[in-house]
Amino acid sequence: xxxxxxxxxxxxxxxxxxxxxxxxxxxxxxxxxxxxxxxxxxxxxxxxxxxxxxxxxxxxxxxxxxxxxxxxxxxxxxxxxxxxxxxxxxxxxxxxxxxxxxxxxxxxxxxxxxxxxxxxxxxxxxxxxxxxxxxxxxxxxxxxxxxxxxxxxxxxxxxxxxxxxxxxxxxxxxxxxxxxxxxxxxxxxxxxxxxxxxxxxxxxxxxxxxxxxxxxxxxxxxxxxxxxxxxxxxxxxxxxxxx
Amino acid sequence: xxxxxxxxxxxxxxxxxxxxxxxxxxxxxxxxxxxxxxxxxxxxxxxxxxxxxxxxxxxxxxxxxxxxxxxxxxxxxxxxxxxxxxxxxxxxxxxxxxxxxxxxxxxxxxxxxxxxxxxxxxxxxxxxxxxxxxxxxxxxxxxxxxxxxxxxxxxxxxxxxxxxxxxxxxxxxxxxxxxxxxxxxxxxxxxxxxxxxxxxxxxxxxxxxxxxxxxxxxxxxxxxxxxxxxxxxxxxxxxxxxxxxxxxxxxxxxxxxxxxxxxxxxxxxxxxxxxxxxxxxxxxxxxxxxxxxxxxxxxxxxxxxxxxxxxxxxxxxxxxxxxxxxxxxxxxxxxxxxxxxxxxxxxxxxxxxxxxxxxxxxxxxxxxxxxxxxxxxxxxxxxxxxxxxxxxxxxxxxxxxxxxxxxxxxxx
Numbered sequence: 236x237x238x239x240x241x242x243x244x245x246x247x248x249x250x251x252x253x254x255x256x257x258x259x260x261x262x263x264x265x266x267x268x269x270x271x272x273x274x275x276x277x278x279x280x281x282x283x284x285x286x287x288x289x290x291x292x293x294x295x296x297x298x299x300x301x302x303x304x305x306x307x308x309x310x311x312x313x314x315x316x317x318x319x320x321x322x323x324x325x326x327x328x329x330x331x332x333x334x335x336x337x338x339x340x341x342x343x344x345x346x347x348x349x350x351x352x353x354x355x356x357x358x359x360x361x362x363x364x365x366x367x368x369x370x371x372x373x374x375x376x377x378x379x380x381x382x383x384x385x386x387x388x389x390x391x392x393x394x395x396x397x398x399x400x401x402x403x404x405x406x407x408x409x410x411x412x413x414x415x416x417x418x419x420x421x422x423x424x425x426x427x428x429x430x431x432x433x434x435x436x437x438x439x440x441x442x443x444x445x446x447x448x449x450x451x452x453x454x455x456x457x458x459x460x461x462x463x464x465x466x467x468x469x470x471x472x473x474x475x476x477x478x
Numbered sequence: 479x480x481x482x483x484x485x486x487x488x489x490x491x492x493x494x495x496x497x498x499x500x501x502x503x504x505x506x507x508x509x510x511x512x513x514x515x516x517x518x519x520x521x522x523x524x525x526x527x528x529x530x531x532x533x534x535x536x537x538x539x540x541x542x543x544x545x546x547x548x549x550x551x552x553x554x555x556x557x558x559x560x561x562x563x564x565x566x567x568x569x570x571x572x573x574x575x576x577x578x579x580x581x582x583x584x585x586x587x588x589x590x591x592x593x594x595x596x597x598x599x600x601x602x603x604x605x606x607x608x609x610x611x612x613x614x615x616x617x618x619x620x621x622x623x624x625x626x627x628x629x630x631x632x633x634x635x636x637x638x639x640x641x642x643x644x645x646x647x648x649x650x651x652x653x654x655x656x657x658x659x660x661x662x663x664x665x666x667x668x669x670x671x672x673x674x675x676x677x678x679x680x681x682x683x684x685x686x687x688x689x690x691x692x693x694x695x696x697x698x699x700x701x702x703x704x705x706x707x708x709x710x711x712x713x714x715x716x717x718x719x720x721x722x723x724x725x726x727x728x729x730x731x732x733x734x735x736x737x738x739x740x741x742x743x744x745x746x747x748x749x750x751x752x753x754x755x756x757x758x759x760x761x762x763x764x765x766x767x768x769x770x771x772x773x774x775x776x777x778x779x780x781x782x783x784x785x786x787x788x789x790x791x792x793x794x795x796x797x798x799x800x801x802x803x804x805x806x807x808x809x810x811x812x813x814x815x816x817x818x819x820x821x822x823x824x825x826x827x828x829x830x831x832x833x834x835x836x837x838x839x840x841x842x843x844x845x846x847x848x849x850x851x852x853x854x855x856x857x858x859x860x861x862x863x864x865x866x867x868x869x870x871x872x873x874x875x876x877x878x879x880x881x882x883x884x885x886x887x888x889x890x
Contacts, residue, residue: 301797323801328799330797345791356798363489364494408799
């Protein structure tokens with residue numbers, strides 16, 4: 236029994252695999268290459284930090300991984316599915332199914348309640364609301380400690396609360412990979428610790444992989460793996476020894 | 479499960495998002511709905527007013543006219559010898575007063591047509607009406623009052639007496655009565671160019687709303703008319719009333735082809751009037767079109783702004799897995815909803831305008847000048863049209879929303 240579980244885990248493809256990914260902006264003489272051939276693999280259950288100075292290409296890389304943008308060249312696969320050649324609809328579908336986003340600025344939709352924001356990816360995927368998706372969203376809000384705020388409109392919540400709603404939303408589709416862009420960047424230390432602890436807890440409980448973009452060395456130090464990007468190239472990628 | 483969730487039970491995602499966005503941008507939404515409403519109100523009001531006005535004008539015009547008048551075919555001189563010189567020198571022949579051949583079977587036949595409401599044979603011709611020193615040239619019409627009344631509702635237009643045209647009885651117009659100084663029960667003499675004449679008693683005085691008709695038309699019984707006009711047993715024309723006014727031209731052509739008679743429809747004999755009505759309709763359509771256009775631009779501009787304001791939310795929804803088609807539908811729906819709600823508001827406004835109009839625009843005697851109302855059909859057309867205009871107007875902003883690059887949208 237234990238063997239078969241181990242086997243199925245090891246048989247799982249990497250949640251993320253990049254090979255020789257390049258990306259340029261502009262064209263002709265003004266063309267600038269932002270990413271110079273990135274190779275990166277993330278296994279299921281990994282909890283990694285992506286660090287690097289401003290302008291190093293972190294956001295560009297994150298947009299590519301999030302399937303919000305397409306690489307200029309190279310190969311990119313998510314959960315074992317090669318993305319080159321997928322049309323916009325299929326990219327959107329793969330993104331909705333496999334990737335959860337947590338942005339720096341929460342990015343909730345103010346016209347909807349906390350509960351509806353959490354259920355949004357399911358609503359978008361299924362096309363119509365149903366009991367089950369609101370139940371699941373309710374459980375996730377309980378999990379992030381906002382069980383009492385389900386019916387509050389998103390813009391009536393504090394920054395930390397909004398970020399926790401955003402995390403619940405990122406988990407709604409039970410994605411294999413959560414991309415977090417400065418998830419604590421806008422929060423005070425206390426809230427930041429809470430939010431980070433929450434991410435960690437989800438990683439441990441559900442085995443969800445995390446890729447966390449951060450400026451905060453304190454935060455990076457608490458991740459299992461640190462990937463450093465400088466001038467569009469990965470300069471170091473190692474397991475976190477300090478931890 | 480929750481209040482909001484239950485409220486939107488089973489509504490598709492696009493509807494929920496469209497309604498929520500409209501509700502969140504309350505002020506904007508209200509303003510544009512009122513804008514659409516005013517446009518729709520003007521269109522509905524104008525349409526109702528125009529169709530009321532035109533129906534009224536047509537009713538008044540046709541109150542003293544048949545829808546189709548059948549006349550005997552024109553007499554044409556045919557040269558006996560076939561040589562060209564004779565044919566070229568041929569003079570046009572004057573038209574005698576003649577009877578329609580075999581009019582009785584023809585009347586039966588036409589009366590059986592489903593399109594024909596009534597057929598009234600008439601023996602009509604020129605005559606003089608003499609009373610004391612006054613002599614007036616008139617048109618003498620020998621009628622069968624019951625049938626004639628179904629073509630021209632003469633009985634309703636009497637201002638004195640009744641529609642009785644038995645032997646020795648005559649019904650005259652108000653203008654002629656004044657010219658001759660004749661009142662009910664007075665006698666007047668009617669004589670024709672052929673030398674026939676008869677002294678008749680005035681039994682009714684009518685006002686058909688047309689001065690010329692009131693001065694000219696003199697109604698007697700069909701028999702009296704026939705004998706005075708030397709048309710014994712015959713009729714000079716047959717007046718037809720139709721069930722559908724607009725069919726007159728088509729039906730006239732058909733009758734002419736089948737019977738060889740001359741068939742004049744009211745549309746042809748009032749060509750200028752009909753032309754005026756048509757140009758009135760055309761100009762109102764032009765106005766309607768431009769109102770529709772400005773409504774469309776209004777909706778489009780509000781939605782363009784809304785797409786810009788919501789670009790971040792659009793980007794988030796796209797990142798959540800919403801497809802371009804879903805984003806497109808959300809904004810098309812907003813346009814449609816705004817158009818639909820605006821049309822309901824506009825129809826209500828138009829109804830209020832029309833009520834006001836009817837209390838203000840009155841005949842001298844206090845009755846409404848003409849009765850018009852907002853018909854359910856018109857409201858439905860307005861609602862459908864405005865929703866469609868809304869959707870079309872939303873096309874451009876919706877495409878912008880759908881094509882928004884989520885990366886740029888989220889960062890912005």
